[in-house]
Structure formats: C-alpha cells, structure tokens
Amino acid sequence: MAGNLCNASPAADPVPAMIAANAVARVNGPSGERDCPVQDIPVAPGHNSLAKGEFITSILLPACPVNASDAYQRFIPHTEMDIAVVSAGVSLALDKDRICTEAQVAIGAVVATALKVDDAAACLIGTKLDMDPLDVRRKNAARKGTKAQPRNWAPLMTTCTPSSPIPVRWVTTISPMAAA
Ligand SMILES: Cc1cc2nc3c(=O)[nH]c(=O)nc-3n(C[C@H](O)[C@H](O)[C@H](O)COP(=O)(O)OP(=O)(O)OC[C@H]3O[C@@H](n4cnc5c(N)ncnc54)[C@H](O)[C@@H]3O)c2cc1C
Numbered sequence: 001m002a003g004n005l006c007n008a009s010p011a012a013d014p015v016p017a018m019i020a021a022n023a024v025a026r027v028n029g030p031s032g033e034r035d036c037p038v039q040d041i042p043v044a045p046g047h048n049s050l051a052k053g054e055f056i057t058s059i060l061l062p063a064c065p066v067n068a069s070d071a072y073q074r075f076i077p078h079t080e081m082d083i084a085v086v087s088a089g090v091s092l093a094l095d096k097d098r099i100c101t102e103a104q105v106a107i108g109a110v111v112a113t114a115l116k117v118d119d120a121a122a123c124l125i126g127t128k129l130d131m132d133p134l135d136v137r138r139k140n141a142a143r144k145g146t147k148a149q150p151r152n153w154a155p156l157m158t159t160c161t162p163s164s165p166i167p168v169r170w171v172t173t174i175s176p177m178a179a180a
C-alpha cells in the first residue's frame with residue numbers, strides 16, 4: 001500500500017479507499033516521526049509530499065464505529081487489467097434505524113490526486129441510502145461542480161448504492177484495525 005500511495009498515480013486503487021477510511025500514514029525520516037493524512041501524501045501525478053529521506057512505516061486505520069463499513073468500487077472500460085477511469089471509496093455508518101449518520105467519500109482517477117468529496121458525503125447523511133432522494137440530491141450537488149469538486153463524481157453516487165444497476169467490477173472492504 002505504501003509503494004502504491006507514494007507512486008501518486010491518480011488512478012491508484014487503494015488510495016480513495018484509504019482516504020474515505022480516514023487513514024493516516026506514519027512517516028519516519030531524518031526529522032523524526034510524523035503522522036500525515038493519506039490524502040496529503042500524493043500532491044501531483046507521480047509526485048508525493050515526502051521530504052528527502054522520509055519513508056512510510058505504517059498505514060493507520062481508525063476503528064470503524066458500530067454499524068459502519070467501507071467499500072471501494074472502480075469503473076474500468078475493458079478488462080480487469082485496465083486501470084480505473086473513475087473510482088470511489090466510501091465509508092458509512094448507520095444508526096439503529098439504518099439512517100446514515102456518518103459518511104466519507106473519496107474519488108480517484110478523475111483529478112490529479114484522489115480527492116475527498118464532502119458534498120457527496122453530505123448527500124448520504126440523513127438518508128437510508130435509497131435511490132430517489134439520493135438521485136435528486138446528487139444532481140443538485142453535481143450542478144454545483146467546481147474544478148476542485150468536479151461534476152463527474154456524481155455518477156459514482158449511483159455505483160455506491162446497494163441497488164445500483166451498474167455491475168460491480170471490483171470491490172474491497174477494509175477491516176477496522178490499528179495499523180496495517
Ligand atoms: C502492469 C501493472 C498494472 C497495474 N495496475 C494497477 C491498478 O490497476 N491499480 C493500482 O492501484 N495499481 C496498479 N499498478 C501499480 C502496482 O500495483 C503497485 O502499487 C505500484 O507499481 C507500486 O509498486 P510497489 O507497491 O511494489 O511499490 P514500489 O515499486 O516498491 O515503490 C513505488 C514507489 O514508492 C516508493 N516507496 C515504496 N515504499 C515506500 C515507503 N514505505 N515509503 C516511502 N516511499 C516508498 C518507492 O521508492 C517508489 O518510488 C499496476 C502496476 C503494473 C506494473
């Protein structure tokens with residue numbers, strides 16, 4: 001995971017999932033040890049924020065709350081050997097009535113570095129992840145797309161819901177743990 005993260009490919013698969021899970025990279029180097037949010041490691045395609053002599057020793061994943069889970073999906077145009085053309089990592093927590101209380105969404109492959117999309121997460125909070133309200137809310141949010149929060153994250157909301165009509169090509173989950 002550290003090599004994949006440090007390569008800083010916009011299409012790296014683990015990175016949006018790690019960002020959505022609030023993963024932190026533990027970095028050691030000549031100046032000692034520091035913790036850096038995973039989203040701050042890639043800074044541009046092929047470039048990372050590590051200083052000379054620094055290396056990642058751990059990827060820290062906070063424990064999930066109760067009734068929470070993470071998932072990652074990517075869209076690839078042809079075969080399993082393709083890299084993602086768009087991807088999303090999502091972390092959700094539900095209450096006892098199955099209403100979403102916490103959400104983190106990160107997207108990959110569509111901008112220079114994987115990006116946390118708070119507007120997308122806000123669309124999910126307060127819903128039961130059912131399609132109709134989500135559809136309306138994601139369209140409203142998509143209309144507000146900016147360079148930093150691009151419009152093309154919106155179709156990902158469809159792929160990330162349980163009733164998605166889009167086939168799931170590749171899914172992984174991250175188990176809660178202190179460090180991996
Ligand atoms: C044909 C092919 C297809 C691929 N398809 C995909 C794909 O679909 N999705 C995907 O996500 N990836 C894909 N990859 C990328 C691949 O899976 C690796 O993640 C990537 O090549 C990095 O390799 P590595 O993990 O062995 O790291 P390395 O090659 O060992 O390292 C990569 C870079 O990170 C640095 N580095 C490594 N470890 C650390 C560390 N602990 N601290 C600081 N710097 C470090 C190295 O110095 C190097 O610059 C593909 C690669 C190939 C060759």
